[in-house]
Amino acid sequence: NSELFTLTYGALVTQLCKDYENDEDVNKQLDKMGYNIGVRLIEDFLARSNVGRCHDFRETADVIAKIAFKMYLGITPSVTNWSPGGDEFSLILENNPLVDFVELPDNHSSLIYSNLLCGVLRGALEMVQMAVDVKFVQDTLKGDSVTEIRMKFIRRIEDNLPAGEE
Amino acid sequence: VGHAVLAINGAEVNGRFTADGKDVLEFLSNPANYPVSIRFGRHRLSSNEKLMLASMFHSLFAIGSQLSPEVGSSGIEMLETDTFKLHCFQTLTGIKFVVLADPRQAGIDALLRKIYEIYSDFALKNPFYSLEMPIRCELFDQNLKLALEVAEKAGPFGPGS
Numbered sequence: 662n663s664e665l666f667t668l669t670y671g672a673l674v675t676q677l678c679k680d681y682e683n684d685e686d687v688n689k690q691l692d693k694m695g696y697n698i699g700v701r702l703i704e705d706f707l708a709r710s711n712v713g714r715c716h717d718f719r720e721t722a723d724v725i726a727k728i729a730f731k732m733y734l735g736i737t738p739s740v741t742n743w744s745p746g747g748d749e750f751s752l753i754l755e756n757n758p759l760v761d762f763v764e765l766p767d768n769h770s771s772l773i774y775s776n777l778l779c780g781v782l783r784g785a786l787e788m789v790q791m792a793v794d795v796k797f798v799q800d801t802l803k804g805d806s807v808t809e810i811r812m813k814f815i816r817r818i819e820d821n822l823p824a825g826e827e
Numbered sequence: 828v829g830h831a832v833l834a835i836n837g838a839e840v841n842g843r844f845t846a847d848g849k850d851v852l853e854f855l856s857n858p859a860n861y862p863v864s865i866r867f868g869r870h871r872l873s874s875n876e877k878l879m880l881a882s883m884f885h886s887l888f889a890i891g892s893q894l895s896p897e898v899g900s901s902g903i904e905m906l907e908t909d910t911f912k913l914h915c916f917q918t919l920t921g922i923k924f925v926v927l928a929d930p931r932q933a934g935i936d937a938l939l940r941k942i943y944e945i946y947s948d949f950a951l952k953n954p955f956y957s958l959e960m961p962i963r964c965e966l967f968d969q970n971l972k973l974a975l976e977v978a979e980k981a982g983p984f985g986p987g988s
Contacts, residue, residue, distance in 0.1 A: 704946065707920065708944045709947075822921070
């Protein structure tokens with residue numbers, strides 16, 4: 662039963678809108694909050710799912726879509742639109758539990774309602790030494806047919822490599 | 828050698844005094860207090876000592892994996908002495924869980940994984956716990972204690988035997 666979750670997220674977003682008055686700032690806050698969640702969530706994910714280190718970005722994409730999303734949101738987005746270099750892909754979400762019953766009003770047209778998710782993905786991957794860029798490129802809230810999250814691999818984070826991983 | 832008095836008649840002892848201010852040596856020299864049960868053991872490490880030893884181990888771990896003749900070494904997983912075994916589990920995020928146990932104790936791998944779960948639940952999901960700080964969360968301590976008791980009961984043959 663995810664109603665309480667949807668309502669809680671909604672309450673969070675509307676409160677941020679009241680606090681920050683402009684959509685850009687709200688988007689930034691959502692990303693930041695998501696990041697703080699992501700750096701903690703990754704440990705829960707690793708502890709419970711027992712997944713080993715991914716050997717390439719394709720494996721990472723599969724793990725995110727088929728295991729992580731399933732575990733935490735109960736959905737399995739599809740992985741598509743790979744860039745020729747294999748460093749960018751899209752997650753297509755048919756439905757997004759965060760936006761059940763939500764309609765975006767006209768005065769919040771640049772609000773990225775589910776931006777928390779981008780922060781979560783960014784934070785979680787950073788803890789396993791991957792710097793990525795995550796953003797929404799399609800959003801059912803804005804009239805698109807699907808919700809599409811684009812993930813781009815930027816670089817491997819070398820400074821905090823666990824010993825033995827060079 | 829190296830052992831100290833940890834408890835008298837069940838009451839914990841700190842240095843020369845018990846929790847309620849009794850002087851241990853005085854208490855022991857009064858025959859009216861006999862019979863008395865005394866628990867001896869090694870001193871528990873202080874928080875600072877633990878931090879120091881942990882950072883030393885962290886460096887040794889790094890050196891260990893660099894020295895390895897094989898590529899992609901997992902680092903120091905176990906250190907064995909005749910009085911104890913040190914087990915270490917490093918997560919993909921670089922966190923190390925270290926358990927010091929009796930050399931004959933089995934089931935430590937499972938215990939390390941369980942501790943990872945307890946950490947991700949009671950430390951990380953506590954919004955008031957800041958990352959990288961010492962963990963002072965009661966639920967974490969309670970659940971950790973439970974897990975240790977389960978592992979200890981299992982004894983030298985592992986759980987389920």
